[in-house]
Structures are given as C-alpha cells and as structure tokens.
Amino acid sequence: MQASTLTKTKQKTWGGGGVKPLDAAYGKLMMWFFIVSDALTFSGFLVAYGFSRFKNIDSWPIADEVFHHFPFLHGVNAPMYYVALMTFILIFSSVTMVLAVDAGHNNDKNRVAFYMLLTIIGGAVFVGSQAWEWKNFIKGEYGAVEIQNGEILQFYDIKKDKRIPIDEFAILQSQERITHDDNVGIWYQSEVQLPEINLDEVMTGFNNDLNLTVRLEKLDETGHKIILSREEAEIKLSSATRVVKGANLIRNEYGNPLFADFFFFITGFHGFHVFSGVVINIIIFINVLLGTYERRGHYDMVEKVGLYWHFVDLVWVFVFTFFYLV
Amino acid sequence: MAKHEHKLEIFRGYLKFKSNVQKIWGVLIFLSIVTAIEVALGILKPPILMNYFLGLKLINWIFIILTIVKAYYITWDFMHVRDEKPFLKNTIILPLLILIPFLLFILLWEGSYIFDVMLDGLKEWDFDIY
Numbered sequence: 529m530q531a532s533t534l535t536k537t538k539q540k541t542w543g544g545g546g547v548k549p550l551d552a553a554y555g556k557l558m559m560w561f562f563i564v565s566d567a568l569t570f571s572g573f574l575v576a577y578g579f580s581r582f583k584n585i586d587s588w589p590i591a592d593e594v595f596h597h598f599p600f601l602h603g604v605n606a607p608m609y610y611v612a613l614m615t616f617i618l619i620f621s622s623v624t625m626v627l628a629v630d631a632g633h634n635n636d637k638n639r640v641a642f643y644m645l646l647t648i649i650g651g652a653v654f655v656g657s658q659a660w661e662w663k664n665f666i667k668g669e670y671g672a673v674e675i676q677n678g679e680i681l682q683f684y685d686i687k688k689d690k691r692i693p694i695d696e697f698a699i700l701q702s703q704e705r706i707t708h709d710d711n712v713g714i715w716y717q718s719e720v721q722l723p724e725i726n727l728d729e730v731m732t733g734f735n736n737d738l739n740l741t742v743r744l745e746k747l748d749e750t751g752h753k754i755i756l757s758r759e760e761a762e763i764k765l766s767s768a769t770r771v772v773k774g775a776n777l778i779r780n781e782y783g784n785p786l787f788a789d790f791f792f793f794i795t796g797f798h799g800f801h802v803f804s805g806v807v808i809n810i811i812i813f814i815n816v817l818l819g820t821y822e823r824r825g826h827y828d829m830v831e832k833v834g835l836y837w838h839f840v841d842l843v844w845v846f847v848f849t850f851f852y853l854v
Numbered sequence: 855m856a857k858h859e860h861k862l863e864i865f866r867g868y869l870k871f872k873s874n875v876q877k878i879w880g881v882l883i884f885l886s887i888v889t890a891i892e893v894a895l896g897i898l899k900p901p902i903l904m905n906y907f908l909g910l911k912l913i914n915w916i917f918i919i920l921t922i923v924k925a926y927y928i929t930w931d932f933m934h935v936r937d938e939k940p941f942l943k944n945t946i947i948l949p950l951l952i953l954i955p956f957l958l959f960i961l962l963w964e965g966s967y968i969f970d971v972m973l974d975g976l977k978e979w980d981f982d983i984y
Binding site: 557568571583612623841848854 | 878
C-alpha cells in the first residue's frame with residue numbers, strides 16, 4: 529500500500545497532501561486560478577462598457593462633469609481629485625498588505641497584526657468613499673429634462689456662460705395634489721412619486737428667462753457638448769416629457785442611461801469585492817491575533833488573502849482609467 | 855525562512871534594493887508618481903495630446919499604457935509574480951494576455967461598426983418633431 533507515504537507528510541492540509549506543484553502552496557495556486565477567472569470576468573464587464581461607449585462615441589457623458597465633488601468643498605469644481613485620492617488609499621492599503629505578508633515570512637506576529645489592521649482600515653475608508661461617490665451620483669446636481677425621443681437636455685445660461693441647475697430658474701407654483709386611490713382610474717396604476725420640481729415649473733422658468741438655452745448630449749468635433757441657440761432650444765423643449773434629477777438605472781441627468789448602468793454595475797461589483805476583501809481580512813486578522821498561524825508555523829493564509837486584496841487594487845486601477853480618465 | 859527569497863531589483867536591475875520592505879516602499883513611490891502623472895494629465899489635458907492616433911486620442915493611449923505599467927508592478931512586486939517559477943508566471947499571465955486583447959478587439963470593432971450604421975445606415979432614428 530502506498531498509504532504509508534501519505535502519513536509521512538508533516539502538515540495536515542485538506543488538499544494536495546503537501547505536494548507543491550510549481551513550488552506554490554495548494555491554496556495559493558487555487559487563489560491564483562480564481563484571480564485569473566475573476567480578471568476575465570472584470571475584463572468582460574469593462575469591454576462591454578467599451579462596446580457601449582464606442583457605439584455612442586459622439587454622445588457619451590463627460591466624466592469630469594459628472595464626478596467633480598470633494599468632501600467639505602461644496603460647490604468647488606474639483607474633477608478627478610477625489611477618485612485620485614481613493615486610488616491612492618487603495619494602493620496604500622495594498623502596500624500595508626504586502627508589508628503584512630513580508631512580516632509573516634519573518635513570523636513576526638505583532639507586525640502582521642498591525643499591518644493587517646491598517647489594511648482593513650484602508651479598505652473600509654475606500655468602501656465609504658465609494659458610497660459617498662454613489663450618493664453624489666444618485667442625488668445629481670443640475671437636473672435635466674427628458675424629451676420624447678429619450679434625449680436628455682441640460683440647461684445652460686448664455687449670459688453667465690455656464691450650466692444652470694433647474695432649481696435656480698424654475699418658478700415654483702403651488703399645486704393641488706390629488707391622491708391616486710385604487711377605486712379611481714386604472715387599477716394597475718399606483719401612486720408615483722412626484723419630482724421636487726415638475727415640468728411645468730421648469731418650463732415657466734425657462735420661458736421667463738431669455739438667457740437660457742439647452743445643451744445636447746451630442747458632442748461637437750472638439751469633444752464639447754453642443755449648445756443650441758434659444759430658438760432651437762424652444763423647439764426641442766416643446767416635446768419635453770419629464771424632469772430628470774440625479775441617476776437611477778432607467779434614466780439619469782448626465783445623458784445616456786447606459787453610462788449610469790455600467791457605473792452602478794462595475795463600481796458596485798468592484799465595491800462588493802472590496803467589501804468581501806475587508807470581511808476576509810478581518811477574519812484573518814482575528815486568526816492572527818489568536819495566534820492560529822503562529823502555532824501553524826507559517827503565515828500562508830495572510831499571503832493568500834494578500835493576493836486577493838492586491839487583485840482588488842489591480843481592478844480598481846483599470847476601473848479608474850476607463851471610467852474617470854479616458 | 856530561507857525559501858522566501860525575493861528578487862530585489864526593478865527596472866531590469868537599474869534600481870536595486872537592500873531588503874524586501876525597502877523594495878515595497880520603492881514600488882509605492884513609483885506607483886504614486888505614475889498616478890500623479892495621470893491625474894495631472896487628466897486635469898490639464900494638454901491640447902497637443904488631443905490628436906487622434908489609431909482611433910484613440912494620444913492622451914488616452916498614454917493613460918492606458920500607464921495603467922498597464924501600474925498593473926505590471928502591482929502583480930510583479932506586490933503579488934510576488936517576479937519570484938514565482940516561469941511556468942506559474944505563464945499559467946497566470948498568458949491566458950489573460952491572449953483572451954483580453956482578443957475580446958477587446960472584437961467588441962470595440964463591433965461597437966464602432968454599430969455606431970457607423972446608426973449614423974449613416976438608415977434614414978432616421980430620431981422620430982422627434984424634426
């Protein structure tokens with residue numbers, strides 16, 4: 529029987545039995561294979577984003593106009609700075625992770641724990657920043673109007689030469705709201721939420737101020753959004769159907785609905801990876817504190833979660849480039 | 855542990871480090887510089903880089919190349935691919951290197967084809983008042 533050879537292995541592992549193909553531990557090898565497949569998943573998503581973008585190359589929203597918020601600097605136009613900060617936070621947490629792995633190779637329990645803690649904090653800060661970014665995106669800033677063919681029209685002040693939020697020029701009117709009950713009207717229609725500013729109010733405000741015009745989704749040759757003349761704007765607006773504020777999966781004030789869909793899906797999927805990475809890091813951190821790996825004699829588990837964590841960082845580098853820079 | 859040996863040089867031996875910890879910080883500084891260049895270019899948007907080259911703006915080519923450079927140093931130094939056996943390196947890198955450009959090429963090509971069809975192929979997509 530060959531079973532006797534198996535009993536000679538020094539450590540009990542649940543797979544591989546101490547055999548190390550390619551000089552890598554079984555778990556590490558499997559983590560690498562998972563990362564390769566996950567990398568392909570993410571590239572599928574990003575390539576799909578690229579496909580939709582190339583399909584609508586002349587009307588894609590401009591990222592700098594969408595993401596320009598910075599905490600505590602309300603109203604300041606600061607494109608890119610916040611995502612750059614988020615990128616830096618994630619790269620830094622990657623560094624603390626690799627330092628934890630390095631300390632693990634030296635069997636230095638306290639330093640492993642310290643660097644793991646820093647990594648967890650970095651990850652948590654990143655997820656929080658992502659949530660703040662989503663909040664700004666969903667809430668919106670300027671507001672826009674959707675017309676019959678689904679186009680989004682943003683408002684523009686010719687005199688001040690800048691975009692104008694709808695709540696600045698809309699003329700609010702008091703109106704009676706009638707509750708839609710089941711017994712009146714069509715049974716399958718339910719009460720819908722009204723926008724803060726309705727279409728009539730925006731249109732009255734627009735007609736009142738002759739300096740206003742609209743900006744199309746379409747880009748001109750230099751990559752700027754086309755601004756219509758007042759007369760053209762009035763014709764376009766005559767088929768307006770609703771006011772759009774902020775973003776959801778169906779429509780958004782920034783332009784093409786696919787832009788918001790891909791933003792929610794890809795950053796959401798990545799954010800979920802970061803979140804699960806933080807949870808796994810916490811589990812390993814507790815194990816480090818309990819001395820599990822010190823008794824085991826090696827910190828291979830730290831190395832494995834480290835690989836996953838670096839991968840999450842790696843994906844963000846690409847998301848950052850394709851959503852915010854390009 | 856003797857088995858955790860690290861190759862302590864980057865840029866093909868141009869930059870050598872004394873310890874692994876030192877190398878990690880060195881790579882962090884390099885990655886930060888690359889990110890700073892990307893952000894600076896993204897904010898300044900120099901007009902010279904707005905010209906098109908092979909279907910993309912020059913600035914976007916620079917962004918993509920810098921991203922791949924960053925990805926290289928994250929995998930090679932943070933994920934320790936530099937220290938792995940060549941066969942393991944290839945097992946990880948080759949599938950990605952073959953499949954991703956392939957997928958990228960066919961879908962982007964198809965995307966711009968559909969754009970052309972929508973632009974010139976049919977009389978009218980926009981059933982608006984125009």
